[in-house]
Amino acid sequence: MLEFERLTGERPGNGRARLGKIKTPRGTIDTPIFMPVGTVGSVKGISKEDLDHCGAQIILGNTYHLYLRPGTEVIEPMGGLHKFTAWDRPMLTDSGGFQFFSLAKLARFTDEGVKFQSHIDGSRHFFSPEKAVQIQMTLGSDIMMSLDWCMGHPATQDQTRQALEKTTAWAKRGFDFWQAAGAKNNLFGIVQGGMVKALRHRSAQEITAIDFPGFAIGGLSVGEPTDLMYEMADHTLPLLPQDKPRYIMGVGTPENLVTLAGMGCDMFDCVMPSRNARNGKLFTSTGAVNISNARYKTDGRPIDEACSCYTCRNYTRAYLRHLYKSRELLSYRLNTIHNLYYYLDLMAKIRHAIHKGRFEAFKHDFFSQRT
């Protein structure tokens, strides 16, 4: 079972930012942490050694995707997701809730669970909160997520309340199933409540009343303005227990990570660094660059002279631009290594600043480099 050790509480120089360690049998995770997304059992474009190089301590897998392909009928006999993918450190799996909202065809939510059709072949499936936990137990993930009902933005207050209520009921059922199963995998609860503070408050109260080993805030970064996302996170994070990990799902930009770590969030995941990499958008200490830009045609410098990643140590902007323009496979790998290194290095810098009690100063410097 997971153990969460808080190394710093709130200190003057850190604002509400906090440092911690999540200890699991497969390894310890330093928080605040960013989790690269390995949708179908592979972080797109890179290998486990590349993840090591980037400093990844935990990666995320998507239950919806893995359930559909290759399916538990493959992953179970292969010894679980870790053995199947040859990644032997911690892995978190989501519950499918976000994909039912974003990807699946004709998802229908009932009290019992979610009926949906595969986005791959249209085949029909059903997830109950118990089944979502069962599948994740079969995958063998270190941190499992409760089945939730995620709303988009905008949504009516009624829709949002309905989704919240279902999320609470499902969280209880998933929790009971998990407890009865006596599984060693951890299960986190998810707070919903859309963009309505009162509903976020109610959801946080209901979900944290269940003794999950960690809590997530879901339903953010679903199309709302950044300020509204910050407002909701700022409102909700203090409602979560101090002594358990807090995870904001599906967020976000480097600026989001710094801001939300400053509000006391411990865990993040997002496809942005890897997806942007495949679209030639690369993060640097002074902002993002588009590697296809003609100005890099004969630019002999690395993407970011302040970066120590494999890509920056070996290749010029000119070559990276050429690879990208030529749609060479190496382009996607080199760009992804750079972007994930950037994200994970940023988290290491955040942790270092908190450790030194100077997170607020770090945050100030971070934003002034970008303007």
Add this chain to the structure above:
Amino acid sequence: MLEFERLTGERPGNGRARLGKIKTPRGTIDTPIFMPVGTVGSVKGISKEDLDHCGAQIILGNTYHLYLRPGTEVIEPMGGLHKFTAWDRPMLTDSGGFQFFSLAKLARFTDEGVKFQSHIDGSRHFFSPEKAVQIQMTLGSDIMMSLDWCMGHPATQDQTRQALEKTTAWAKRGFDFWQAAGAKNNLFGIVQGGMVKALRHRSAQEITAIDFPGFAIGGLSVGEPTDLMYEMADHTLPLLPQDKPRYIMGVGTPENLVTLAGMGCDMFDCVMPSRNARNGKLFTSTGAVNISNARYKTDGRPIDEACSCYTCRNYTRAYLRHLYKSRELLSYRLNTIHNLYYYLDLMAKIRHAIHKGRFEAFKHDFFSQRT
């Protein structure tokens, strides 16, 4: 300048297979050798470290592709192809002749050279034999190829003779240009002559009359039956000087390499291992496998239990099948590493067998494992 050292001549146990070393300022190449193809300055799907792991000693770049994109106007100011791509060992570039035959739009051959349109944007260009050498000098390749006229199969005897005559005339002009430039890059001549022994004979005589540091056989593997390709190679190879490297362009399968090394060929290149990798076709010591096959769904074995490549040491057929079916980028890299490792390991085994004076026995064993 290149130096070729023959380590074994014809010996009873080796048939006509020969062992050698091509010494260049950027490194020594053990022959017989296979050269992975890095079309536009990157061997598709893998990095230079992956090439090291596979045992690559020399890679090939395509002048036609590099000339069009990124162009010498990028590669020249970036310090040449080696510096641009961060590959610091030997590189061979072809002359464009094969691409004019296979890829370019509306290629028109005149006495002066080849007019063609880019397959990328339809822009109009012209290569003379001098310009083909000039571009390769600008790229800075270690071994350059003369501009040749490559015919498909079938072709009439008249067409074949015309292409041969043009190839000889262009070889002389390219050679003179290269000599006058005093370039340190090496330049190889190319024998043409289609599927007509008398024309192969004539071309070999004309081309070997020019003092190139090495010779290639072009115009094979252009659609003819394998036996006819072997017949032409078998006829032509003995017409090339014993004391210079012999290169058969664009060939071939593992079976082709073993057979042609047995006829005394020293150098090979082909897109087959990397292209097949991207199509899920993987080479093994007992033949090729198609990784998408349902029989590998829960197969916990490596692709080839006799293989020591990174892919085989780390991943199961089940995972590789899943990655391939999911079109994950990692699939292309892992498959390419395996196939190139297989090819380069095969060449190392061929060299070892020749060194031990038992190539004929090796060849017999190689073919009996496949039937």
